[in-house]
Amino acid sequence: MKRMPLLLILLSFLTLSGCVHRAEPSKQEKFLAASPRSILIVPVVNKSVDVTAADYMLSTLATPIAERGYYVFPTNTVKRVLEDEGLADSSLVYSAATSKLANLFGADVVLYVVVEQWDAQYAVLTTTTTVDLSYQIRDGKTDDVLWENRVKMVYQPNSGGNSGGGLGGLVAQLVVKAVVAAMQKAAPNYMPLVHQANAKAFLRYPGTGIPFGPYATAEELKKEKSINELRNRGLIPPDRD
Amino acid sequence: MTLATKYLFFIFLLFSLIGCGAHSHYNWSNYDTKMYQHYKNPAERDEFVQALKDILDNAEPEGKVPPGIYAEYGFVMYEQGNNQQAVLYFQKEAEKWPESRAFMAKLIANVNNRARNQKANVQSPVGPDADAGKTVPKPSAEVSK
Numbered sequence: 451m452k453r454m455p456l457l458l459i460l461l462s463f464l465t466l467s468g469c470v471h472r473a474e475p476s477k478q479e480k481f482l483a484a485s486p487r488s489i490l491i492v493p494v495v496n497k498s499v500d501v502t503a504a505d506y507m508l509s510t511l512a513t514p515i516a517e518r519g520y521y522v523f524p525t526n527t528v529k530r531v532l533e534d535e536g537l538a539d540s541s542l543v544y545s546a547a548t549s550k551l552a553n554l555f556g557a558d559v560v561l562y563v564v565v566e567q568w569d570a571q572y573a574v575l576t577t578t579t580t581v582d583l584s585y586q587i588r589d590g591k592t593d594d595v596l597w598e599n600r601v602k603m604v605y606q607p608n609s610g611g612n613s614g615g616g617l618g619g620l621v622a623q624l625v626v627k628a629v630v631a632a633m634q635k636a637a638p639n640y641m642p643l644v645h646q647a648n649a650k651a652f653l654r655y656p657g658t659g660i661p662f663g664p665y666a667t668a669e670e671l672k673k674e675k676s677i678n679e680l681r682n683r684g685l686i687p688p689d690r691d
Numbered sequence: 692m693t694l695a696t697k698y699l700f701f702i703f704l705l706f707s708l709i710g711c712g713a714h715s716h717y718n719w720s721n722y723d724t725k726m727y728q729h730y731k732n733p734a735e736r737d738e739f740v741q742a743l744k745d746i747l748d749n750a751e752p753e754g755k756v757p758p759g760i761y762a763e764y765g766f767v768m769y770e771q772g773n774n775q776q777a778v779l780y781f782q783k784e785a786e787k788w789p790e791s792r793a794f795m796a797k798l799i800a801n802v803n804n805r806a807r808n809q810k811a812n813v814q815s816p817v818g819p820d821a822d823a824g825k826t827v828p829k830p831s832a833e834v835s836k
Binding site for chain 2: 487488502505506508509510512513516517519520521522523524525526527530555556557558641665667
């Protein structure tokens with residue numbers, strides 16, 4: 451009975467870590483076999499109620515992918531060229547054959563992102579900001595899905611600490627909380643949340659992320675290799691979260 | 692030291708290394724925020740052009756120009772009707788990133804096509820750079836060819 455709390459904590463950790471979809475190992479092997487050098491980022495599909503979400507999301511993708519060591523095609527230029535090609539609507543881009551798109555730009559693979567949810571919900575004294583994103587990389591020659599991931603991030607600002615001070619202090623605290631929540635609702639700042647989501651989606655490798663690309667430094671590749679070795683010897687669980 | 696402690700120590704070291712390996716390859720100068728602001732306020736086009744120029748100015752001395760930025764700058768030059776600068780920056784992108792060469796070749800061919808057409812129906816002796824802004828040509832769809 452004494453162990454129950456510990457067990458409970460462990461169990462809740464397990465359930466929590468279950469929220470994120472994991473890339474299947476077979477698909478990671480496909481990605482490694484394709485060993486792409488360049489990634490084409492195409493306009494984002496928006497399934498959320500916020501009309502600005504797609505452009506917002508699109509502008510954040512080049513940095514993490516390039517820092518991972520891949521050549522990234524110029525995001526805005528690609529968007530404009532696709533518009534001129536009659537592919538201004540991102541759902542049209544998604545239904546077009548990947549090989550056709552890749553051929554247009556000379557890209558090895560194409561990254562597709564769907565905004566599943568993107569909102570700031572106002573509840574008494576706090577605003578909860580949520581982004582839920584699906585990522586998919588498809589092969590520019592075979593149209594095969596090489597990698598996919600889904601990440602949901604929730605942010606709830608923790609405003610106004612425990613300053614004490616009796617009823618007056620409490621009221622002041624509540625006012626501060628309400629103001630912060632209202633500000634977050636009026637102009638939610640998604641950027642930090644999206645940066646975290648992208649990091650979670652791409653950087654966890656070995657695991658659910660993507661491996662380093664051709665422009666990664668020797669140091670990064672060495673680190674990746676040593677993590678891989680540890681994993682192969684069973685010293686690191688296959689998917690860390 | 693037993694073998695187990697050795698391993699534990701090694702794993703600990705590795706995890707601490709993972710934490711501090713977050714240095715950047717490139718100097719982005721808030722590329723993402725600038726692009727988003729451009730989409731939010733398309734009328735403030737000059738600010739986006741300036742933002743791209745700033746990224747290049749900051750990153751070039753350090754040799755940390757991110758992939759795609761030369762091309763982005765070249766493309767806004769193209770949209771402004773500045774054929775010379777457009778070609779120059781598309782060439783820079785192609786030189787730095789071999790993966791971009793096929794796409795850059797298409798864009799350069801596009802600019803050259805337009806320049807030829809402009810020369811063919813030239814009405815005034817003013818060069819293509821001087822009347823930038825007055826005639827903003829629509830980028831043609833010839834990239835697909």
